Amino acid sequence: MENLKNKVWFVTGASKGLGLTLVKRLLNDGYQVAATSRSKQSLIEAISNTTENFLPLEVELTNEKSIKDVVVETLKHFNTIDILVNNAGYGQIGTVEELRDEEVRNNYDVNVFGLLNVTRQVLPHLRAKQSGHIFNISSIGGFVGGFAAWGIYCSTKFAVAGLTEALAVEVKPFGVNVTLVYPGYFRTNFLSKDSVLAPRNPIDEYLEARQSQIAHQNEIDGNQPGDPNKAIDVLIQMSKEQNPPLHLFLGQDAYDISKNKLEEVSKELEHWKSYTLSTGF
Template sequence: MDSKKVWFVTGASQGLGLHLVKKLLDSGYWVAATSRNKQALIESVGKKNEDFLPMAMDLVQNTSVKQSIEEAIAHFGTIDVVVNNAGYSQIGTLEELTDREARNNYDVNVFGALNVIRNVAPFLRAQQSGHIFNISSIGGYVGNFAGFGVYCSTKFAVAGLTEALSEEMKPFGVHTTLVYPGYFRTSFLSKGSVKTPSNPIDTYKAARDMEQAHLNDIDGNQPNDPEKAAEVLMHLSEQENPPVHFFMGEDAYQYAGMKIEAIQKAMENNKVLGTSTGF
């Protein structure tokens, strides 16, 4: 393990990002970590030193992202591994969410990641090496959760752009990995992290039931350990040929397997009709 690689981690003041940053520092890596609240990072991890650079960054502002990446490179001399981890879950049916609620979720989950990619890619290309992790969700592969359509669609978008990014960066020796985590026991579903609709429609019983299940039952009882997730990401970064698609957690494997089976069945049942369009 090259323990002196430089990691750039977004959304690092809580959740999976915080666990990852702590594990990286304990393992001897150099870490540049960003959050909207720099003080929260310092209180959770520690003050700036030769190994750790905490930064306040507004993910949805391209200028702020550019400045943070340049600051990290000025401090450490390079960036080797990028983790686009920042994001949040916006609950609500497609009808009840306002335009602003939906766009805000896309601004952070999709366009925020794009801002990071846009500004870090020139450095990775120039050094002909690096690894970009884009953290999606099992909800970026399986979207049949009532009340989570907008959130899932942001993660589907991350999946789509990551597949293209892997092909674009491959000629420059830069690896790209799309991570689909299942449910991890972090603050992701806690109040202050997850957002609920400002104008809920009670008629959507399935969506309300799904919402309450996540907020009251799943939160605090998630089956996966974020400490182990951090270790997994570190192992992936050390692989000579890391995967483009990586499902993380037994639940992620179960959900993905059910969708693959359903798609294969639908394709087989409709193969004659579906392939009848040629000249």
């Protein structure tokens, strides 16, 4: 039987959403958890656990020194890291035209470069011990980008998907597993006002984008079909698999949307095949 206390999880973005649900479940199941957030106090209040199994950490994901410090602190406290969950991120609503450079770069800084920074600091330890598992939390929006007002957010998650596929190949020789997670809509606070940002300068002509924004903030929020506890069940089970999947879709909506895209791409690939193959010497 697996000795749970020997498994150490390092989870970013742990004060809310799927990260919070995951950390609570892990601690309840007997795992050791290092959890990060921008505010250590909010993390302590959200988790309400004072055992030695729980190490709350305050970190600035866009600052590599800050990340290095908490990784060192984790290794000092638990002696190891077995499973890394890059969960931190936030939603940015806005069309490609209306979002300012600062809004776009901020979303990339957290969703992409924050994930990269954490991964780079944890990988030397996993590589040295020749084992481990990295979960990179993307989104169904990292596989399908056709959502009005979500182009920039989706592009950050597409970036996560691309770098994760490469990462999986790079670290496989060291016995490190990598899983790219594409969640659909889960009933967390992801769509709440403090988790998703609206454009500072909306352009009224983008009617579909405004309708999408209103729907997400007023109708979809609180009515998402996915159960976060069941998503966590899957993640924990995947951490126990000897050969876990690289691509993991979570939710009926994620399954349906991704399957539709695969069918559309396949259809277009075949329809325009003669042009595709006409470009060789």
